[in-house]
Amino acid sequence: MSAVLIEVRDVQRSFDEGRVQALRGADFTIEEGEFAAIVGPSGCGKSTLLQLLGALDEPSEGEILFRGKSLLEIPDLCRFRAQTIGFVFQSFHLLPTLTALENVQIPMFEMPWSAAERRRRATELLKSVGLGERLHHLPPKMSGGERQRVAIARSLANEPQLLLADEPTGNLDSANAKRVMEHLQSIHQQRGMTMVVVTHDWNIANFADRVIRILDGRIISDNRT
Amino acid sequence: MSFLTIVFKNLLRRRTRSLLTIAGIAIGIAAVVALTSIAWGFEKSWEQAYRARGTDLVVTKITSQSPMPAPFNEKFAADLLKLPRVKEVSGLLTDLISIEDAPTTLVFGWALDSFLWDHLKVVKGRKPSGDDEKAVVIGTVAADMLRKSIGAKIHIEADEFTICGIFESTALVENGAVIMSLRQLQRVTENTGKVNFLNVKLEPGSTQEQVESLRKTIKERFAGFNAFTSSEVAQSNTAIQAAKGMSWATSLIALIVGAVGVTNTMLMSVFERIHEIGILLAIGWRRSRIVRMILYESMALSFLGGLAGVALGFVAIKVIQTTPMIHGKIEGEISAALFGLAILVALALGVFGGLYPAVRGSRLSPTAALRYE
Numbered sequence: 001m002s003a004v005l006i007e008v009r010d011v012q013r014s015f016d017e018g019r020v021q022a023l024r025g026a027d028f029t030i031e032e033g034e035f036a037a038i039v040g041p042s043g044c045g046k047s048t049l050l051q052l053l054g055a056l057d058e059p060s061e062g063e064i065l066f067r068g069k070s071l072l073e074i075p076d077l078c079r080f081r082a083q084t085i086g087f088v089f090q091s092f093h094l095l096p097t098l099t100a101l102e103n104v105q106i107p108m109f110e111m112p113w114s115a116a117e118r119r120r121r122a123t124e125l126l127k128s129v130g131l132g133e134r135l136h137h138l139p140p141k142m143s144g145g146e147r148q149r150v151a152i153a154r155s156l157a158n159e160p161q162l163l164l165a166d167e168p169t170g171n172l173d174s175a176n177a178k179r180v181m182e183h184l185q186s187i188h189q190q191r192g193m194t195m196v197v198v199t200h201d202w203n204i205a206n207f208a209d210r211v212i213r214i215l216d217g218r219i220i221s222d223n224r225t
Numbered sequence: 226m227s228f229l230t231i232v233f234k235n236l237l238r239r240r241t242r243s244l245l246t247i248a249g250i251a252i253g254i255a256a257v258v259a260l261t262s263i264a265w266g267f268e269k270s271w272e273q274a275y276r277a278r279g280t281d282l283v284v285t286k287i288t289s290q291s292p293m294p295a296p297f298n299e300k301f302a303a304d305l306l307k308l309p310r311v312k313e314v315s316g317l318l319t320d321l322i323s324i325e326d327a328p329t330t331l332v333f334g335w336a337l338d339s340f341l342w343d344h345l346k347v348v349k350g351r352k353p354s355g356d357d358e359k360a361v362v363i364g365t366v367a368a369d370m371l372r373k374s375i376g377a378k379i380h381i382e383a384d385e386f387t388i389c390g391i392f393e394s395t396a397l398v399e400n401g402a403v404i405m406s407l408r409q410l411q412r413v414t415e416n417t418g419k420v421n422f423l424n425v426k427l428e429p430g431s432t433q434e435q436v437e438s439l440r441k442t443i444k445e446r447f448a449g450f451n452a453f454t455s456s457e458v459a460q461s462n463t464a465i466q467a468a469k470g471m472s473w474a475t476s477l478i479a480l481i482v483g484a485v486g487v488t489n490t491m492l493m494s495v496f497e498r499i500h501e502i503g504i505l506l507a508i509g510w511r512r513s514r515i516v517r518m519i520l521y522e523s524m525a526l527s528f529l530g531g532l533a534g535v536a537l538g539f540v541a542i543k544v545i546q547t548t549p550m551i552h553g554k555i556e557g558e559i560s561a562a563l564f565g566l567a568i569l570v571a572l573a574l575g576v577f578g579g580l581y582p583a584v585r586g587s588r589l590s591p592t593a594a595l596r597y598e
Contacts, residue, residue, distance in 0.1 A: 056507055057592045082509020093504045093595070097234045102226045107508045115227055154508070 002031040004068075005162065005194050006053060011062035013048050018060075022048040024217035025062070030196060032161075035188045037208035038198045045217040046198045047166050053196060054085050054164045082110035086155030088184075090167035092147040094139040100126055100150045101135040107157040125153035129183055145176030152183055163187070165197045169204055181207045232521045239494070246490040247530040250571060253476075253483030254534025258567050259541040260472035262557035267468050268459045269558055274396035275424075275455030277344040281436055283458040284423040284443060287451050293319055296419035299407075301447075308442060310428045310435055315339040316420030318410045324403065325380055327370050331402040332381065334410025340426060345399070350375045350390030356408040362390035364400035379403070382413050397556055425452075480574060483530070487578025491523045495586040502586050503594025512587040519586050523579025524572055531571025535564055 006029065013023040022045040030036055030053075040046045051057040052064055055077045063070045066084070074080045081087075094103045104122035113121070126135055129149040139147050148168060155163055165184065169177035185207050188195050197208060205211050213221040236243045275283060284305065285294040302314040318334035335341045342352060345362075353360040361379060363371065368391050373379060377388050386405065394400050411417050427436065436454065443452040459465055495502070502515060542557035 051592050054507075056595075076511070078506065078509055078511040080509075081507070082511075085509075087507055089595070093500075093507075095501055095504065097238055098226075098231070102230070105226050106231075106505070106510075109228060109514065110509050110511065118226070158509070 002033055004029045005032045005034075005066065006030040007065040007068075008049075008053070009062050009065070011049075011052060011059045011064060013045070013052060013057070014060045021217055023052075023059075026214075026217075026219055028212060028219060028222060030194060032194055033192045034210060035185070035195045035208045036197070036210040036212060037205035038196060038212045038214055039200065039202065039205045040214035041200055044214050046200075046214050049214065050164050050166050050196065050198045053162075054087060055081055079110065082107055083158055084161050086158070086160035086163040088148070088151050088155045088163065088165035088168045090170035092139070092144075092151045092171070094147055094150055094154070096139050099136045099138055100131060100142070100146075100153075103139065103150055104154045104157055107154060111158055122153070122157065125156055126150070129153050143176070144172050145179060148172060148176070148180050149183060152180070152187070156187065161194065163193055163195045165195065167199055168197060169199070169201065177201075177204065228518070229521070232518060232525060235494070235498075235518075235522055236525060242490060242493070243526060246486055246526050247533060249486040250483045250527050250530025250574060251533035251537055253479040253574070254531050254567050254571050255537035255541055256479035257476040257570055258535055258538025258563060259545060259557070260475055261566065262538065262542050262559060262563055263545065264465070264469040264472040265558040265560075265563070266556045268465045270397040270556065271459035271465060272456050274394070274398050275458055277394060277396045277399070278341050278424060279344065279426055280424040280455055281427045281431065282425040282440060282443070282452045282454060284425060284450055284452045285421065285458075287449055293321065294421045296416045296421045299418055299420045301450075302420075302423055304447070305423060305425060305443070308439060310431050310439060311425055312428050313340055313426040315341050315424045315426075316407065317341060317422050317424065318407060318414065318416060318420050319422060320410070320414055322381060324371065327367075330367060330370075331398065332410060333399075333402055333404045334407040335404055336407045339407075339424075341424060345392045345394055345404075347390045347392045350388070352390055352392075353406050353409075354389075356406045358389075358406070359384065359386050359409065360389040361386045361403050361405040361409075362392050363388055363403050365391060365393050366397075366400040367403055370401065381405075384413055480570065483574050484578040487523050487527060487574060488581060490526065491519060491579050491582035492585070494522065495519060495582045498586075499589060499594050499597045502589050503591050503597065506589065506591035507595060515587040516583040519583035520576060520579045523582070524575035527571045527575025527578070528568070530574075531568045534571065535567045538567065 008026050008028050011023055011026045014021045026049060038046045038049060048057070052059055055071050058072065063072060071077070095106065101119070101122050104125055105118045108118040108121065123135060126132060129152055131146060131149055131153070134142060134146060139150065142150070168184065169180055172180060181204055184195060184197070187193060197204065199205055210224045212219055286297045296318065299316040302316050305311055305314045315336060320332050321329045322332045324330045337353060337356065347362065348365065352362055363373065368374065371379065373388055375388055375391065379386050379388055381403070407420070411419060427439070440452040443450060505515060539559055542559065546557060
């Protein structure tokens with residue numbers, strides 16, 4: 001049995017002074033090297049949960065532990081995110097004025113690497129997602145699938161221990177969606193990286209080894225394949 | 226890619242806005258450069274005047290703030306001559322008088338046997354021959370300004386004088402002046418037996434310490450009097466202080482306008498990029514890096530505005546010097562120190578104008594910023 005990477009303890013998250021309950025008590029663990037999917041319809045609280053796992057937000061109740069340490073006890077969450085977590089978003093969230101190569105280098109400014117080292121690593125990452133010929137292209141000149149692959153390369157920039165993907169195929173056609181998921185699956189297999197993908201699409205969830213279903217802010221099932 | 230690449234790419238996104246901000250800063254810095262240059266030049270020209278006369282110390286009466294020190298009894302010169310190392314003391318009367326149609330002109334009254342005349346080069350005619358002669362010499366710039374030549378009559382207050390000579394001085398401020406015998410100016414200004422400056426020349430080879438010691442002695446022994454070195458007398462001159470004060474006040478207004486412009490530009494830039502700042506925070510950029518990015522952007526704008534402002538300011542100085550009111554009287558000082566000061570002020574403007582937008586940008590919540598469209 002692998003070590004526990006993340007432990008979610010009765011996490012609740014409400015907004016608007018408690019009027020909106022996005023999460024109503026989530027309890028689960030994610031083990032090192034696991035590939036989990038959190039599935040549910042729009043507005044069920046799955047993206048909120050992902051943001052909490054990624055230390056972008058804090059729970060209203062309960063706590064999240066990373067390798068046994070509460071996220072609330074981590075003094076510099078920016079540094080924690082930079083060194084530990086990779087994010088892939090539905091809308092890619094690339095900087096439009098920077099080339100693919102430059103976008104991938106953005107997180108690396110938080111690492112003690114030289115400019116040459118940053119460039120070398122970014123080039124390798126883009127090649128690994130099949131974009132070796134598109135290094136100097138700006139995001140607006142790339143297809144949705146290419147942009148998401150740039151975002152995947154960026155999420156791997158600092159060699160994170162956990163990759164969090166929020167509807168990574170939400171803006172892609174089915175062919176590109178499949179390709180992106182195959183890339184994520186391959187990264188998971190080759191690097192043994194822990195991954196959590198949030199999706200509403202069962203076809204995407206089926207790429208994962210474990211599916212956590214969520215409805216109205218509550219986990220309703222948790223199945224390993 | 227370096228961090229500065231991101232900074233410059235951000236600035237190049239809104240080229241027109243960046244250029245307009247640079248132009249705004251440039252105008253502010255140009256005002257600082259031009260006004261400071263003229264104030265410094267004004268001070269320098271007075272300093273040159275005292276140096277050219279060979280004056281080691283200038284003694285005046287401590288008076289309330291007025292353009293010229295109050296006159297005092299000229300016999301005080303004899304007391305100063307008794308002090309150690311004092312070689313010569315020459316009393317002079319100086320006043321600002323409006324002559325005919327010309328703007329206010331400096332008029333000096335010098336004893337005809339004084340060492341003060343030694344540095345003047347009479348290019349046409351001669352100096353007044355005696356205390357009774359109602360004659361003046363005028364500087365080359367004053368001759369241009371008054372449109373007068375040798376033999377012409379000139380009206381000073383209620384009297385008519387004949388121009389007997391035209392001179393040139395190494396000190397710009399003297400070139401725009403009119404000089405007559407001390408007795409004549411005392412009579413014209415109703416200050417018989419009085420002077421308002423005593424120029425003291427020490428024995429050759431006197432050291433800085435000896436000059437300083439004499440200065441202390443004068444201040445201690447003669448209550449109500451002050452002694453200055455040539456550079457200090459320029460600094461303590463009320464007119465120079467007023468010019469410097471005006472230049473700083475005007476510069477400050479220009480700088481405040483510039484800082485508001487930078488703040489406005491950077492705030493707009495932050496508001497436009499809330500989503501992007503959210504991305505940067507989400508992928509782990511520290512808040513201090515966000516602050517640095519925005520501050521570097523505002524400092525880059527200010528630095529470029531500063532360079533353009535220095536160039537514009539130097540052009541403005543040349544233009545101002547050609548105006549009839551200023552021509553020949555003041556030479557703006559263009560120096561490395563002024564360039565350095567202007568660039569430093571510009572960078573400070575960038576920091577000041579960019580600080581609030583930078584802090585505001587860095588305090589965004591990553592989740593709220595990511596949702597922002």
